[in-house]
Amino acid sequence: HLATSLPLPSERDHLRPRIDLVVFMIDIKSKYSLKNVETSLVYVDASFFLGKVCFLVTGVGRVNACSIETNAVCKLGETYCSPVLFCELELESIRAATAQRLVRMLRICAGHIPGVSALSFVSLMRKSDDD
């Protein structure tokens, strides 16, 4: 399900299936996309931030078209305890690999992989010097 911003329209709430993973897409060439994600984040229930949210930064192939500082995005990931993935959608192979990663994450979040839950992502996010 794709949406340009949150919150999702409430009229369709009863028709919507369970949401297992929310991927926020940020285009590194558009400051607007970062702002949009930041304002949409407040509409996400806190329970999602236990491994069911991730940030996907696109357009990283062109370093010279950056309108956003990568530090800012990484900080966002840290603040919300969610992984940040970087990819370049214009390249077929990276597009396919990224899609596969997201599907693997989704399967874990949906509980399809026995023994591994979304909480594993959270523990992977912690830096070793936090312990």
Added chain:
Amino acid sequence: EKADPQKTAFLLRKAWTLYSVTPLYGFRRARLRDYARLLGAFIAAEKQKGLAVEVGAELDIKVALSSLADIRGSELDQAALLVQLSSRSRGSSRSSEDKPVWWGWFCSVFGDELSESVPEHFTCLPLFLSHGAESYTALVGSWFQKTFDCCFRRLAISPLNLSWMVAMWAGCKLDRAASAVELVFSVPCLAQPLDISYAIHPEDAKVLWDTVQKTPGEITQEEVDVFMDSLYAHFHRHFKIHLSAAKLVKISTAIASAHCDGIVKILHSQYLPGVLMLLTELAISQIQ
């Protein structure tokens, strides 16, 4: 140190194409005359081969190499190196009739980060600026690359860096009437390419920057973001267009203008070192 305005006047108001250059190996400042001679011979030979310039086969190209001692930042910086190509019609031997056709200069202003990390025998002049026919730039560039084992790369400027420049330069104090601060955006994903030009009165831009900047002399990413966001919000209020979704491609201020393809024009001699320092930093980050 302030550069002597007379000597550096020719640097102002020209559109310079930017390159990053890796450190030069075996460059000796004492041999400038020899290098000029060798480069001149190389250019003449390439012209013979028919590989070079379109203009004037009857014109000879004379090469002059000189040091611009005032253009440097710290003690660790090398003095800037200027390469000038002039044309002289065959049959004339008077150097007063030489017409300059191409300029290229290497410089380093507070490029300590690079200078401190290179081994002996390497000269660090990471920023190269050229003005004139691209074919001459290619000739000079390939001679330097062959002779000093270095590498030239076009230096593009990202929208992020352009917004730093406009924030910094719009906030500069100027003694006389300044020209408007202009930002040019290119809108992606349209059938017809669309450019949006946003001009701001220089006084308004400076007032805005002064309210944003907390510590004079220091600039943070947050302050640049607040400055740009204010400009975007103002534009959105009037035109309902989110400039933050478009690509910032060119900025112009009274101090200097810069284009994302790596082309700058410096307009004010007082701020020449400041502009060069920023460009040196960009060049070094491209090299590393």
